[in-house]
Amino acid sequence: MKLVHDPIHGHIELDDFAVRLVDTPEFQRLRRITQLGLAFLAYPSARHTRFEHSLGTFHLAKEIRRYNPELEEGVIYAALLHDLGHYPFSHTLEGIYPKHEENMRWLIRHGEIGEVLGERYSRSEMERFLKHPVVSGDIDADRMDYLVRDAYYTGAAYGIVDLERLIRNLRWTEGKLVLLEKGITAGQSLLLARAMMYPTVYFHHTARIAGAMLAKAVELEGIPLEEMRRMDEIDLVARLRRSERREVRELITAVDSRRLYKRVVWSAEPLEEDLLDELRRELEAEFGHLVLIDYPPKPKFEEKNAFVLVGGELKRLSDVSPLVRSLFELKDTHWRWGIYARADVKEAVRSFVSGLIG
Amino acid sequence: MKLVHDPIHGHIELDDFAVRLVDTPEFQRLRRITQLGLAFLAYPSARHTRFEHSLGTFHLAKEIRRYNPELEEGVIYAALLHDLGHYPFSHTLEGIYPKHEENMRWLIRHGEIGEVLGERYSRSEMERFLKHPVVSGDIDADRMDYLVRDAYYTGAAYGIVDLERLIRNLRWTEGKLVLLEKGITAGQSLLLARAMMYPTVYFHHTARIAGAMLAKAVELEGIPLEEMRRMDEIDLVARLRRSERREVRELITAVDSRRLYKRVVWSAEPLEEDLLDELRRELEAEFGHLVLIDYPPKPKFEEKNAFVLVGGELKRLSDVSPLVRSLFELKDTHWRWGIYARADVKEAVRSFVSGLIG
Amino acid sequence: MKLVHDPIHGHIELDDFAVRLVDTPEFQRLRRITQLGLAFLAYPSARHTRFEHSLGTFHLAKEIRRYNPELEEGVIYAALLHDLGHYPFSHTLEGIYPKHEENMRWLIRHGEIGEVLGERYSRSEMERFLKHPVVSGDIDADRMDYLVRDAYYTGAAYGIVDLERLIRNLRWTEGKLVLLEKGITAGQSLLLARAMMYPTVYFHHTARIAGAMLAKAVELEGIPLEEMRRMDEIDLVARLRRSERREVRELITAVDSRRLYKRVVWSAEPLEEDLLDELRRELEAEFGHLVLIDYPPKPKFEEKNAFVLVGGELKRLSDVSPLVRSLFELKDTHWRWGIYARADVKEAVRSFVSGLIG
């Protein structure tokens, strides 16, 4: 047994099997994957990594299991490994490569971590654990950890969740992780925290612009998935810095020095796909890497589906909580898409774009 | 004017000149110099950088100046820049290269930051500000920020200092930064915090061992000061990973995967210099990079010299506070020197060493 | 100048005039008026008083004025005195006596505090200051302090507000206290905090029941306003304990020992006024002080009216924030009225009531 000190949860206990998983190079690599990607350009203190978050998720999964001992033990190790597949700068490159969950499924079958895992669990078991509601559900250990942790490191005052009350009121019943009535307010606080963190931190335009610049550099550099899947942030940034392509070097230097592109378009109005494709083509042809289109998917809001046990009956959280319903209706409020351009071509891009989308 | 969000101080205001200094590549590089070097191998959450710490020190210097408006303005910019010269992983490489203060004095005369600074301050003025008691004194803005910040990020419960009371009770008088009587308890809390942080965090053996391994790799790689002085952690680690020397690659891989050398000697007994030199030579000859000697300087404890104004008279803090005197007497208690070896040669090293130092 | 230590705001500075106001018996009495009345029966740690809250409100009003120096100084002293008129256990007795604001207006014209105030401000000036938006507006210093303070003392994780960002973004313009666009998220966090604190703390049924019991005891004791207006909690409870009426002594003993009445009705369905009056009469006639009706007013939600400056235009917060609109729609969600009865007559009351309201 080993203790890890953590400012969020105090001390995290790692049993021997967890220690062996953590001690693999694959898991240690998470120390060099920042949790919030380039958000540190907006919140300088947000330097925490997927490593601490993974330990925290493991800890919370164990806490949930403490109140629900009938849960299979493999679930807590799935919680530990759920983010193993993240690429450098977390979600930043997920527009270019397969989603990190897919990469994770590849990684846990290979290398040292594959060997350690294989001693206890078969592939199919592990895949099942990774989809378990405790790890990847509407209200799960992952979300609980990252909301509180991201708030602590950014200093944003919005990620406060009464985790203890929430966890005490989660019950594993009929194959579902169900919220008891006494936990509804704590559950709401999780959703509210998320609703506040989105506009303040996760959708912060500075991180979005820098992320689009980095993604462009990676795209131009053309790094194959086979290489990317094991890269950490040091590998990636060093590679871009010594790229043979001038555009790539320019982009990474600009990100490094926080000389970011400027917003030409920042809009809440969705664009039709055809027009978006045309825009991409035309802007690419005219300005190359000096202009970037950033059109993110709309946020999901699965927590509304969480089950609540009210008076012996299973209901949806959104059915019993008008606040949750309204948060769901608001979920797109802060969604924006943008066009960003290097400062010196900003005006030229503006004219060009207005010719295309009026 | 620009606001930066910070979990320690809330919002940090940057005036236009500060923004221009911060926006130089030289200052942005600090985002990639971790505050506590390799301490994150012991405290995973200690991922904060010299960048946030520099902003925090600037903020506290401004606060001190708010209560002492006669202080020259240049002092606050010196506070901002005081750590500009740190090498990758902060103090880890200071055994090989000149101290970071020296590197900083070189850096502020060159590049973009040299140009921006030169618009307002001459070299000699800036050098004077950098030695000012607010920046580099017994109780200064630097120490105040790092103790509280390091405690927040490690989660160690020991860096709590009543900064507000401390700052309200500092007075600039007769060319000295003097503590008023009402601030003595807060001043003591700063010293106590430091006394607790040393054994818990700053002298943690895990960080010490990893630091010795990294320093050995850098030494073997033979990177000249001219290159090192501008490197960030990405440059350095990437360089070591693709070194032509197998030993260098082995060392950095071991640090990356946290496969650390083991302690063969861990002692509070000082060694005579001759014997130390001999040990170094013999171990180097016999085991090469597989064994490392780590013999750090003893910690200083200048805060005891801080001046206190008691009943109209200037006294030394150590003269009015028995607690401070006793802390001073204890300052070496946690000092240790060590010999570390790769696990597979640990026993061989142990026999070899016992032959030499009994 | 005097400094008061406060866990919420650090140090609160009191200027000489504030010190003189605070040093009057009228203000010192607030030390013996708990901020949340009988909520400590549900949250044992909620023992903070109107005294600290008044100092905190004064502090925040000064902060608002720091960013808006054109505000009249009298406003900050009005913030200090705004709660002077509270009766023992804060809002608990406001169903029996005039609202505390009215009592405050009487108090500041009498006694020592009347004399001190009169040296600087006329009555009409002070009355104007007390209605000033900084003291008593949609987003005011009072609310900011109590939400954060109540959360700290109850330990409820829901009262977290980014006060610094909020205050930095309040501007006094055209006779209005207006929120700048950058402060909208912080403003929302204030409203969310309030929305979460209502069901969790302010409407907690335990405090409601105990409050109804205390109000009944006071009503039976028949204490005239002239006496009540200067009473503190010691005066009141001691008076009830030695009442000549057995019912009064029974009620206060039950509150003291937390032997509370039980809920017979706890309903979100409003009742027609006639029926309510009839219920009161009939239950009173049948059960006397053993049954209580608690029919509180519905909560207001004035913050939605706060003005926001968006793109140079003044708008209502509820017009620019769908989240605020939805909170407004939800404002009654947690409102309940209740009938409470002593445990031994609970079933008899239940039958009796069901005969009346079906």
Added chain:
Amino acid sequence: MKLVHDPIHGHIELDDFAVRLVDTPEFQRLRRITQLGLAFLAYPSARHTRFEHSLGTFHLAKEIRRYNPELEEGVIYAALLHDLGHYPFSHTLEGIYPKHEENMRWLIRHGEIGEVLGERYSRSEMERFLKHPVVSGDIDADRMDYLVRDAYYTGAAYGIVDLERLIRNLRWTEGKLVLLEKGITAGQSLLLARAMMYPTVYFHHTARIAGAMLAKAVELEGIPLEEMRRMDEIDLVARLRRSERREVRELITAVDSRRLYKRVVWSAEPLEEDLLDELRRELEAEFGHLVLIDYPPKPKFEEKNAFVLVGGELKRLSDVSPLVRSLFELKDTHWRWGIYARADVKEAVRSFVSGLIG
């Protein structure tokens, strides 16, 4: 099972037997005994009571037992009840009445709480549990709770203790509660916290003066122990307010309005007992209740005796920690005795005293 929300420990679980003990009038009375007596006159926010502290001590005792399941269960209920015997304003009146531990031993044999306790434990068992090292030892649950709680409520930054690490490293072995080596730093932090809280909070002169005034009033009123032992703060203050003796009413009014006596003597030099007695007599004869002598016992420092298990051997904490040794040597540093007088006779008292003690 019942959950109580607490800002220090999160949620405190009360089992059924604990609930029955808490629900007695004797335990509920603790809600009206402030933890720090009159310290709220110096730290307005320090309004917490022996009730919360008792629940917190119970919680920590359970935590210690979680790591040492061989501890007898009765110990945790002793932790719950250890402060039952406190008089109004906690230690303030212990110069006049028997120590609170003695009163507690009387109380737990009488009334409802005596009955509930008697169902499970004999008198002698309970007396044994109350002396158990977990409840009343060198490093015990009581101290752990009050240091952290007092720091939270006063806002003093000095009571921070790593409780989790401390508790994880306490072992019940050979009839002793022993600190493991890994817990030494956390144990030191407890002692440091205490060392800082003494001068800042516990020995604050404002609370000392007010306490001496209150004790004088009680002495003059001549309340017999039989009455006092069950009084709460409401009973006591109300009784003093309506005393037939003018001096008593003057004293309590002055405390209520914070019109405190002034320091004439405030000295670290002990006085011989004869001289002290003479002073008392003479001052009493000359000035009556207008002058007060406050000569407190010197603080003990039993924690230094705590046992530590180092390398398999039991040692004293003070033997292994030079910091603890030095704290022990400093323990009297902040001790002061004082003579206080009403402002209008202050100078007369000064002359009179200087005639007696030079």
